Amino acid sequence: MTFIVTWWPIVVIVADIAIRITAIIVVPRNRRPTAAMAWLLAIYFIPFIGVLLFLLIGNPRLPRKRRRKQDAINEYIRETSAHLDFGTLRPNAPDWFTSTVTLNRNLGAMPLAGDNAAHLIPDYQASLDAMAEEVRRARDYVHVEFYILQSDAATDNFFRALEEVRARGVTVRVLLDHWANRGKPYYRRTLRRLTRMGAKWRLMLPVQPFKGKYQRPDLRNHRKLVVVDGDVAFMGSQNLTDSTYNLKKNIRRGLHWVDLMVRVEGPVVASINAVFLSDWYSETGETLEHEIELFEMNAGPGDLDCQIIPSGPGFRFENNLRLFLGLLYYAQRKIIIVSPYFVPDEAMLLAVTTACHRGLQVELFVSEEGDQAMVYHAQRSYYEVLLKAGVRIWMYRKPFILHTKSLTIDDEVAIIGSSNMDMRSFGLNMEISMLVRGSEFVNEMRDVEDMYRNLSRELTLEEWEKQPLRSTVLDNLARLTSALQ
Numbered sequence: 001m002t003f004i005v006t007w008w009p010i011v012v013i014v015a016d017i018a019i020r021i022t023a024i025i026v027v028p029r030n031r032r033p034t035a036a037m038a039w040l041l042a043i044y045f046i047p048f049i050g051v052l053l054f055l056l057i058g059n060p061r062l063p064r065k066r067r068r069k070q071d072a073i074n075e076y077i078r079e080t081s082a083h084l085d086f087g088t089l090r091p092n093a094p095d096w097f098t099s100t101v102t103l104n105r106n107l108g109a110m111p112l113a114g115d116n117a118a119h120l121i122p123d124y125q126a127s128l129d130a131m132a133e134e135v136r137r138a139r140d141y142v143h144v145e146f147y148i149l150q151s152d153a154a155t156d157n158f159f160r161a162l163e164e165v166r167a168r169g170v171t172v173r174v175l176l177d178h179w180a181n182r183g184k185p186y187y188r189r190t191l192r193r194l195t196r197m198g199a200k201w202r203l204m205l206p207v208q209p210f211k212g213k214y215q216r217p218d219l220r221n222h223r224k225l226v227v228v229d230g231d232v233a234f235m236g237s238q239n240l241t242d243s244t245y246n247l248k249k250n251i252r253r254g255l256h257w258v259d260l261m262v263r264v265e266g267p268v269v270a271s272i273n274a275v276f277l278s279d280w281y282s283e284t285g286e287t288l289e290h291e292i293e294l295f296e297m298n299a300g301p302g303d304l305d306c307q308i309i310p311s312g313p314g315f316r317f318e319n320n321l322r323l324f325l326g327l328l329y330y331a332q333r334k335i336i337i338v339s340p341y342f343v344p345d346e347a348m349l350l351a352v353t354t355a356c357h358r359g360l361q362v363e364l365f366v367s368e369e370g371d372q373a374m375v376y377h378a379q380r381s382y383y384e385v386l387l388k389a390g391v392r393i394w395m396y397r398k399p400f401i402l403h404t405k406s407l408t409i410d411d412e413v414a415i416i417g418s419s420n421m422d423m424r425s426f427g428l429n430m431e432i433s434m435l436v437r438g439s440e441f442v443n444e445m446r447d448v449e450d451m452y453r454n455l456s457r458e459l460t461l462e463e464w465e466k467q468p469l470r471s472t473v474l475d476n477l478a479r480l481t482s483a484l485q
Contacts, residue, residue: 019047070314073278073287074108086297087115087267090305090437096330097413097437101307103326104435107319109309110274116266117302118436120416120444122451124243127234127261128158134228134263135161141171141292143227143276145204147220147418148239149176151190155240163197171200171291175279177221178203185246202283205430219313221279222418222429224261225272231298233272235432236261237405237418254399255371260338260406260448262416262434266300271308275432278310304438311419312430320419320433321426324407325351331360331409336449338365338406343378343422343479349385356390364391365452369398375422377478380471387461394456402452408445413437416445 020043042049089112101112121127135142135158142165151159166172174194181187181203194201204221206213225235238259244250245257264272274294281287311319328335328351335355342364344352355362364386370376383393396402405421408414417433419425436442 016047019043067314069282069285070278073281074315086111086113087299088303089114090303093305093437096326100323100326100330100435104307104309104319104323107309107317107322108311108315109307109319110268110271112305112307113267113271113297114303114305115299116264116268116304116306117300118262118264118304118306118434118438118441120448121234121261121263122448124238124257124259125154127236127238127259128155128240130263131226131234131261132158132161134232134234135165135226138165138170138228140229141173142229143173143225143273143280144240145175145221145223145225145276145279146240147177147222147224148180148184148241148245149174149190150181150184150186150241150246151193152186152242152246154242158240159193159197162199166197166199172197173276173280174199174201175204175221175276175283176201178206178208179217180220202280204279204283216428218428220429221312222425223275223279223310223432224418225276225432227269227273227276230269230273230292230294230296231265233264233269234261235264235272235418235434236416237403250371255369255401256399257401257403258396260404260416264300264306264434266302266304266306267297268306268308268434269300270295270297271306272432272434275308275310279430282314302438302440304436304441306437307435309417309433309435310431311426311433313428314430318426320431321345321348323415323433323435324348324421327407327409327413327415328352328355331355333410334361334408336363336365336406336408336445337421338402338404338449338452339421340367340401340403340405341372341375341379341420341422341424342366342382343375343424344382345423345426348421349382352391353385353389362389362391363394363449365394365396365402365404365449365456367398367400367402368395368457369401371401374478377471377475379422381475381479383459383464384461387459387464393459394453395459396452396456400455404448404452406445406448408442408449411442412439414442414445 105111121130142162162172191201205219207217224238225233227233236259238261239245243256277288277292277294309319309323325347328348352362366379386393405419406414406416414436415433416436417431419431419433425431
């Protein structure tokens, strides 16, 4: 007994020192410095809890088996699309745009496609109904993939459309993220409804260790898309659920999400479909190459150049981050960013502030009220630097959460998709973004941005400098945790 009392503190101290030394060797390897520093701080201040968290969520990569599947489908798409004609491209593309397309392609994006039409749907319920009406026109198949998917009053029309086409033999495939939906309202009811209609559905990135399915639990498939017969597609920021997400806390606070979806026709639909098929293969092992002519494409009723960029832990590089950085530096006159969760890394913060110092007009749209406390405070920690650099920050008035994810530069190039401009979307979430070249599409984006501006108030540096100390402390603490990847 005396031996135990005497020696247990020594054992704890030795273990503590061993943990710290091991952490210095293991943690920084192949990890960005800010993330490594955040993990080391966590391990040094709370060694045993920090180590437990690191073992649980410290690996930002998918399991090796899933990465091999992603590599296989990427190679298949690259080979089958390498020599195909993806429509007629717009003339006189600037060199930097061609370079950006090449960058995207080398990192795993689809080919640039011409002859596309793309139109924005900024109304929440209207986008749900537009997708439902397109589903009703399906002849062969419907592909549905959403981070959050719920059968509720707002989405009932969409689910009835799926049931109608299934009744006449159309194949319906559905993917929904496991962790984002489990425990949410209507989860079981939604799965039962999909099963009853005869849809083929799978959970994405399931965390089911007793079934042999496990990876870092906060790796999520954050994509939102619908493809009908390979002819028409929808993608953007909106989940397939009520604008309150049916959560009591949101309803109690009166919160509603504001989103933006885009309806697409033309050869680029094949690229959106390829993203769905790659995720379907990852979850089922089915390639569907004998059922679906992926690259049998028709020209759309427009002449937009579009490129689909999938990103996430299944890719070797942060595809979306590199795309955003390139465009921020290529811009010559104007940059407008809409991101509900703007938590940049050092490179993006430098790119945004450098744009201001180059004399560009830079605007950032965020929400006045946050739905996720840690992200909300981490985002706020960057406001002072941005305001002092000259960024105009527009805060969409509560009780609405501006959830759109878009970037426009100058007058001809835009990005729309599911990717936030934060470290989670850069490194942990599977996202889909669409690069568009065409002034007519950017003009539509400008109309939406003007609408957002009219519904927002501008945050000034004078107002910001009056923030209480407690808010500054919370913001700075949240900023540290944002780097834990």
